[in-house]
Amino acid sequence: MKPLEPVGKVLNMETGILEPSERVTQRHISGMRHMYADTDAVSQILEDEGDRLIYEVHTVDLPEEEGLVLYGTTIIHPGRVGEEFHMTKGHFHTKRSRGEVYLGLAGEGYLVLQTRNGVVRSLPMRPGTVGYVPPMWAHRTVNISDEPFIFFAAWPGDAGHDYSTIEQMGFAKLLLVRDGKAIFVDNPKFNKTQ
Numbered sequence: 001m002k003p004l005e006p007v008g009k010v011l012n013m014e015t016g017i018l019e020p021s022e023r024v025t026q027r028h029i030s031g032m033r034h035m036y037a038d039t040d041a042v043s044q045i046l047e048d049e050g051d052r053l054i055y056e057v058h059t060v061d062l063p064e065e066e067g068l069v070l071y072g073t074t075i076i077h078p079g080r081v082g083e084e085f086h087m088t089k090g091h092f093h094t095k096r097s098r099g100e101v102y103l104g105l106a107g108e109g110y111l112v113l114q115t116r117n118g119v120v121r122s123l124p125m126r127p128g129t130v131g132y133v134p135p136m137w138a139h140r141t142v143n144i145s146d147e148p149f150i151f152f153a154a155w156p157g158d159a160g161h162d163y164s165t166i167e168q169m170g171f172a173k174l175l176l177v178r179d180g181k182a183i184f185v186d187n188p189k190f191n192k193t194q
């Protein structure tokens with residue numbers, strides 16, 4: 001491994017922007033079509049307003065190597081798709097033995113975790129909440145507020161992102177708004193056999 005220089009950055013706790021900024025990934029609704037339960041609502045949004053920005057991820061530009069710690073911020077814009085709140089795609093780590101730490105900065109949401117067998121746990125996240133993702137758990141974040149939900153995360157350099165497993169199985173629980181409240185319901189499209 002090449003020796004790296006120590007680097008300090010400034011994190012704006014209100015906007016989640018890291019300065020100097022490095023890699024920014026934007027996730028739009030078209031790339032998450034099948035992740036939302038209400039696919040008709042997805043089509044309607046695409047027709048009415050175009051390709052809605054759901055969230056963005058600002059990360060350091062470091063190699064994905066063992067021994068390094070990667071970090072970044074995620075900003076999930078407020079909104080819903082049908083009754084479902086805006087959320088991230090969610091992933092397992094390609095190396096399942098790798099964990100992760102989240103720190104809530106602004107807004108309010110949930111960190112939803114799931115094992116390979118479809119066991120689900122959820123942690124409410126607010127500014128100052130430290131959420132721990134143990135190895136083996138897929139993780140997704142959901143914005144349940146009317147403000148951007150912003151958090152910081154740090155994970156091992158060699159963890160990797162496995163999106164396809166969770167894309168095929170889905171999460172066993174959905175977070176919906178009912179009577180103005182966020183509630184968890186069973187996902188009718190959950191596919192445990194992946």
Ligand code: M6P
Pocket residue numbers: 057072073074088089090091100139140152153155161
């Ligand atoms: C957190 C970390 C990142 C991840 C991001 C968005 O910041 O877990 O590794 O990329 O959330 O989540 P996803 O990759 O599932 O879209």
Ligand code: ZN
Pocket residue numbers: 091092093100139155
């Ligand atoms: Zn992760």
